[in-house]
Amino acid sequence: MKHYLPVLLLFFTLSACAQQPYQNAQLSIDERVADLLSKMTVEEKVMQMRIFHANKGIKIDDAGNLSLEGDTKERLRLGIAGIKNPGEHNDPVAAAKGNNALQKYIIENNRFGIPALFVTESYNGVDAEGCTKFGRPITSAASFNPELTHRQWLVVGNEARLRGMHMCHSPEADVVRDPRFGRMSEAFGEDTYLVKENVVAAITGVQGNYDGLGKGTHIGAVAKHFAGYGQVLGGTNFAAIEISERTLIDEIFPPFEAAVKEARTLGIMASHGDLNGVASHANPWLLTEVLRKQWGFKGYTVSDANDIGRLFYFMGVAETPEDAALLGLRAGMDVDLYADDAYSLLPGLAKKMPEIMTYIDRSAGHVLRTKMILGLFENPYIDVRETERRVRMTSSLALAREADEESIVLLKNDNKALPISKSTAKKIALLGPILRETSLEQFQKIAPGVEFVAEQGFRLTDEQRAVPKVNENTDAALDKLVGIARTADVNILFLGGDEHTAKEGFFNNALGDRASIDPVGPQDELLRRVKALGKPTIVVFTHRRTLSINGFDEHADAILDGWDLSEFGDEAMAKMIFGDANPSGKCPSTVPRHIGQLPFHYSGKRINNKKGYLFMENGPLYPFGHGLSYTSFDYSNARVSAPTLTVPGMITASVKVTNTGSMAGKEVVQLYLTDEIGSVTRPAKELKAFKKILLQPGETKTVSFKITPEMLAFTRLDMTKGVETGDYTILLGTSSAEGETVKFRLIAD
Structure with a gap:
């Protein structure tokens, strides 16, 4: 009989679990969480405090079939808080099928049937294949229309849930004022109030006005990076953050406070950096006193990638990896993102230090609470038929186009150079390094009777993902572009920056920040040479960081600023150029004349405006909130x-x-x-x-x-x-x- 005892025990354990209070949706969430925690081992609790990336061995093929490779099964043996980006490279239907299979495996292979959180991000819509691609957050901010932002994020939350996702490490509630910072476009601009309004709109959208969480139609938001991440010294990722307490409270905190109190965000992510010398991931004042005691936050906190372990090997505030884990735990970090050398140490530490179980219970409880709010114990799977029907709906694509049109900023329009008459401009050249493969097609769609010629000419960099290098072999391309421009009636130059010239600088061997905010490469030279031909010259300006575009302003007849628009962005640009639409966007950030003016934002102290600089005109090139119209x-x-x-x-x-x-x-x-x-x-x-x-x-x-x-x-x-x-x-x-x-x-x- 003893030969069958383990099997019988497992059978009775699972049968008993099916009748446990934690599975009773009629009880309060607090009661359910307390019941479940009372039954779990310390190892099981700690696994509810860890997230790993799907690239560690989770494979979903084009048909949605799941395979688990490497040590993935061992990672999932005791359950898991969550998995980042499963199915991100699959189309929505394959992702939904694969994530259903992955969730089923996780539920069936831990003692209590605890589901996992599948986590995504959103910078241009859901960061995954086959979803509606919206403009980036700073593009939305330029619309000065939070209701429009809200509607976009409603789609984001719905399309993410239909893929089988549950949480989103977005939106950014950072106030970003330094254009050297490569992640500038991920946030909603330089102004506290504008950021706050858009963050609330985005969170309530992605969470389906909170009601969408339990109904299974939307996902939870994780507002980030708490706090002051947009103020890194030198504009470089991972750098120190020095902010006076007064500025922190009055200007940096409000979007996060609103995310908690108004939008009821389910999650908060801490900042890579420190805050006035205290590492953000080991800051009990920030994570517990302010966030939970003062603001009443009930959700979970999650580390930025590997940052709890970095308290030891990067920040230099912990003597050992074990000390790093304890610092994060006691400060209020609930979830360790990615690391295998931080919270994985907690079970061993708990045996030596049983007093830390209070913190472990607290953190594991926050994660379990979130899963119950999302209804995952009752409804962990996605109806794939809904995925087929509702991702990239016609209404969602129309919304992307609407948002583009409201976000484009007319920076300059000398002598009413715009709009251009479709009947008088017989041949128009679309030229320049930011020209996209779809630009010509989208312009032809808006103006089918106009003859267009399109030529990118050169790329700004070699487009290496980690450390791109500036393309210096552009002389022949410039000559070719000017030659084409000479044959056109109107020249439209696509200038600015792209995803290679403004991006996140990862921890090792990757750069994304810049020491200059001038346009990369010979863009000013191209504009000067084309303008010298005496033809009307329009700049379509797209970018992911504020640039000092003095040359554009000097030589272009008109400038349309689109920041980083949706997949249909050039349709909107064409509509603006030909007068089918009227620009109404406004600058979400001050445009400086020179990098030497930094830090430079409109709401700086009045005393900052007393003196200018020798040999340069004072003030911004374009002020915050600036944007022209075709009417007056x-x-x-x-x-x-x-x-x-x-x-x-x-x-x-x-x-x-x-x-x-x-x-x-x-x-x-x-x-x-x-x-x-x-x-x-x-x-x-x-x-x-x-x-x-x-x-x-x-x-x-x-x-x-x-x-x-x-x-x-x-x-x-x-x-x-x-x-x-x-x-x-x-x-x-x-x-x-x-x-x-x-x-x-x-x-x-």
Whole structure:
């Protein structure tokens, strides 16, 4: 009989588990988590605190068949918190089939049938094959339309879930102000309020307004990188982060706080760097005091790749790998992403230090709670028929096109060079290094009666993934491009940057940041030579970092800035060029004239503007919030409903906006506030509200904004957050540099 005892024990164990409280969806999640934790070994709990990448041995073929290679089965023996990017290179249907099979294997091969979280990312839509490709986050920010951002991320959450995914290491809640930083385009710009509004829109979208989580239609968000990651010194990935506590609280924290309190994000990822000398992954003040105690965060925290182990071998704040694991655990890091040399050590440490079980239970519980919120214990699989029907729906592709059109910024339009008449421009040349394979086709779709000639000429780099080198063999290509330009009536130059000139710099042997923000290669020379031909010259400017485009501004007749648009981006550009659409985007970041101006953002302290530099015009090339239109807008009659605002209380600021041109257009009406006198030096101005409105020719609308004391709160001299009695100036206008002003006084006593 003893020969069959292990099999019988396993049978009775599994039968008992089927009746356990943790599987009863009628109980509260806290009750279910507590029950499950009470039954698990320390090894099983720690496995709920680890994520590994699918490239470690998870293979899904084109038909969706799953194979597990290497040590994958051993990795999954006790369950797992999650797996990153399973099926990312498969089409959605194959990914869904393979992920169903993978989930089934995981559930059937751990004692309690605990499902895994499958994790993706989203920078241009779901980062996987076969999904709708939207513009990057900073492109969305340029639309100044968070409702549009929300609708895009609703699609992202739905398409990810239909692949079998459950969490998304996106969006970025970082405020990014340094264009040297290669990851600039992953965030929503330089302004705290603009970032906050878009982060809330993105998280509520990807999570299906939270209701979509339990229904199985959407996935959970992981807001990142907490905190200050966009402020790395020198703009280099992994560098130190030095931010005053006042700036941290007033400018860097708000998007993360809103992600927790307003959007109810399921996850938070810590920052690669330190924060004023304290490694972010070992910072209990950041991860526990602020995030959980002050803000009430209930989800799980996850390390950036391998960063708990790096507390030892990179950050230099832990004596041993074991110390690194303990530092992260005690600080509040719940999940170890990728590493095999960090939280894998916790079971052994727990035998020597049983007091750490409190932290292990806490962290494993946060992950199990998330899985229950997502309904994975009840519904762990995807209906592949829905995947076939609902990924890349016609409505999703139309949304990508709509978002492109609202995000394009008309930076310059001298002498109304744009739009171009389809009937008068007989031959148009599409030229330059940022020309895409689909550019010609997309332009022909919008203007089928126009003769186009297209030639990229040269690439900016050799396009090596790790460390690309600038292409210096361009002389013949320049001559060829100028020769083609000579035969055209209008020349459209595709200039800027691409995925090789602005990207993430990985830990080893990969670079993505730059010491210069000038355009790469001989782009200015190409523009000068083409412009010298005397033909109308238009620049289509796409990029993933802010560039100092003084040469573009000097020589181009018009510049359309698209940042990094969707897969249909050149359709939108063509529609703008030929007047089928009217630009309405605005700059989500200040455009400097020179790298020497950095750090340089519109909301810097007023005292920063006292002096300029020798031999250079002062101020930005284009201010934050700038964006032209093919029509014109007149601002008038700015006023406030009362000259004073009391605490508590509310006043209204309003302005009349009239379309004085001959074409319908959308305008972003922006409200900035300046605190004239404070107990500490205050920003020059701060964006506090905006509205995007559509006006027909001759139409006038009065746009109103509520102003409350909460909008005026800041960290005062004594480091308390609150307001102070004093005078404020409101700017109501078309950018941070142009509009109507009106004043009011805040009475705080």
